[in-house]
Amino acid sequence: MQVIKVADKVAGSQKAFEIIATGMQANAKVLGLATGSTPETLYQKMVDSELDFSQTTSINLDEYVGLTADNDQSYHYFMNQHLFQYKPFKNSYVPNGNASDLDAEAKHYDQLIDDNPIDIQILGIGQNGHIGFNEPGTPFDCGTHRVQLTQSTIDANARFFANEDDVPREAISMGIASIMKSKHILLLAFGANKADAIAKTVNGPVSEDCPASVLQNHPNATIIVDEAAAANL
Numbered sequence: 001m002q003v004i005k006v007a008d009k010v011a012g013s014q015k016a017f018e019i020i021a022t023g024m025q026a027n028a029k030v031l032g033l034a035t036g037s038t039p040e041t042l043y044q045k046m047v048d049s050e051l052d053f054s055q056t057t058s059i060n061l062d063e064y065v066g067l068t069a070d071n072d073q074s075y076h077y078f079m080n081q082h083l084f085q086y087k088p089f090k091n092s093y094v095p096n097g098n099a100s101d102l103d104a105e106a107k108h109y110d111q112l113i114d115d116n117p118i119d120i121q122i123l124g125i126g127q128n129g130h131i132g133f134n135e136p137g138t139p140f141d142c143g144t145h146r147v148q149l150t151q152s153t154i155d156a157n158a159r160f161f162a163n164e165d166d167v168p169r170e171a172i173s174m175g176i177a178s179i180m181k182s183k184h185i186l187l188l189a190f191g192a193n194k195a196d197a198i199a200k201t202v203n204g205p206v207s208e209d210c211p212a213s214v215l216q217n218h219p220n221a222t223i224i225v226d227e228a229a230a231a232n233l
C-alpha cells in the first residue's frame with residue numbers, strides 16, 4: 001500500500017485527479033466512484049477539467065435503501081449534482097436502493113462489476129474504518145449486499161439530513177470482495193476525524209474490525225491523506 005501525504009484536501013484532490021487523468025490516458029475505461037464529502041473537491045476538479053468521460057463507465061459503491069433517485073439525500077442525486085450533470089459518462093451505475101428484491105439487485109450489481117472490471121476505484125473512509133457501507137465485522141469475502149448501518153455511521157451522516165430520524169437505517173453496498181477486484185484502489189481521507197481509522201488501515205492488523213485494513217492485501221492500493229488524517233501514522 002502506497003501512502004501519499006499532502007498538506008490539505010485541495011492538494012490531495014489534485015493528486016487524485018492526476019492519477020485518474022493519467023489512468024485514463026493509459027486506457028482506464030471504468031471508474032468506481034464514491035460519495036460523501038471527501039471526493040467532492042475531486043469531482044469539482046473533474047468537472048472543471050478537459051477530461052471527456054463519454055467513453056468511460058462509472059460504477060458507484062453504494063446507495064441508501066428506501067430513497068428514490070430524485071431524493072436529495074440519495075447517492076444517485078449526489079452523483080448527478082456533483083458530477084454527472086456536468087460530465088456525462090457512457091454509462092453510470094448506482095445500486096438501486098428501491099429495488100423490490102434487494103438480494104437480486106445485489107447479485108445483478110456484482111455481475112455488472114464482473115462485466116465491467118473497475119480500473120480505478122475511489123474510496124472515502126468512515127470514522128470506524130468502513131469502506132462503501134461495509135461496516136466493521138463485514139466478512140472480507142462478501143459481495144454486494146444489503147447492510148444495516150451502525151449507529152456511528154447514522155450519527156456521522158445525520159449532518160446531511162433534517163434530523164437523525166430521517167437517516168436510512170439500511171443501505172446496499174458493494175462488498176469488500178467486489179471492491180478488492182478493482183485494479184487500482186485510491187482511498188482519500190482528509191481531516192482529524194479520520195486519523196484513527198487511517199492509523200488502523202495502514203499500520204493495524206488486517207482485520208474485519210477495520211474494513212479498510214483489507215487494502216494492505218491489495219497489490220495496487222494508494223492512500224492519499226492530509227496532515228490531519230495522517231496525524232497518527
Ligand code: GLP
Pocket residue numbers: 034035036037038039061062123124125126127131132133153157
Ligand atoms: C458514507 C459513504 C462512504 C464514505 C463515508 C465517509 O458512509 N457510504 O462511502 O466514505 O460516508 O463520508 P465523508 O467523506 O463525508 O466523511
